[in-house]
Amino acid sequence: MKEIQQFFIRNFIAVPVSFGSWLYLLFGIGMNIFPATGLFIVLYLGSSFSIKQIQLSSNLKQLGMTRSEYKHIKNQLTSARFKVKQLNSFYGKVRSVQAFRQLHEINTISRKILGIVKTNPKKFYYVEKFFYAHLDSAVELTSKYSMLVNQPLKDKDLKITLQNTRETLVDVNKQLEQDLRNVLSSDLEKLQMEIDFVGVTMNRDKPVLEMKGDKYNDRK
Structure with missing residues (x-):
């Protein structure tokens, strides 16, 4: 149950940040859609992984492991x-x-x-x-x-x-x-x-x- 909750928290943070960056790259600086989409994927995976590591560290601290x-x-x-x-x-x-x-x-x-x-x-x-x-x-x-x-x-x-x-x-x-x-x-x-x-x-x-x-x- 906790893993599912943390999954939704990661996506709740990672998706808006990545999507907002994608929109800025497209319309803010006029980047081509293909490299912008590639950066969107990288940003999403990177932010999701980073948040997951923070969540894991917090869980381990609570468990004392x-x-x-x-x-x-x-x-x-x-x-x-x-x-x-x-x-x-x-x-x-x-x-x-x-x-x-x-x-x-x-x-x-x-x-x-x-x-x-x-x-x-x-x-x-x-x-x-x-x-x-x-x-x-x-x-x-x-x-x-x-x-x-x-x-x-x-x-x-x-x-x-x-x-x-x-x-x-x-x-x-x-x-x-x-x-x-x-x-x-x-x-x-x-x-x-x-x-x-x-x-x-x-x-x-x-x-x-x-x-x-x-x-x-x-x-x-």
Whole structure:
């Protein structure tokens, strides 16, 4: 959402500046339309790029991150999205309802983690194992399972391998669930603190209830 907003801000500034310069070049100094249009494109691209860099610097300052950190996390997100697309390609290859449901859960959890990290890149450090190992394991095992389950022969060894793969996928799914908990942990702690604060405030401001039969002034 923020990226879309910043895109419109860039164009809101870059387009009028570039178009105004184009009109000046045409009618102010009588430049030919072709070189003027070329300069218009250069001005638009240059101003848009400069504003984008300013916006990026502002975002990094708010996040407390360096450009190299941010670039690394963006690359990891791009790589992870490609792996999730690979998971999507296995939907038509699994044979059982259980395997389909399991694949759907893995896919859903993975997309949720990616969405959270995209919104707040610092969350990447809560789920580094997801990006470096767990998602890779999910893709590799699902690929292996979809390949084995479509083999025409079903001997004892193949059935054992399939069963072992299914059980391992269950473990991977649990790892992904833990990754999701990890990436949400700081938000949950913050929410609990806010709930506790509101509770304390409400109890503090709540008038003390009088016992039945008590008077306002015991001295009377």
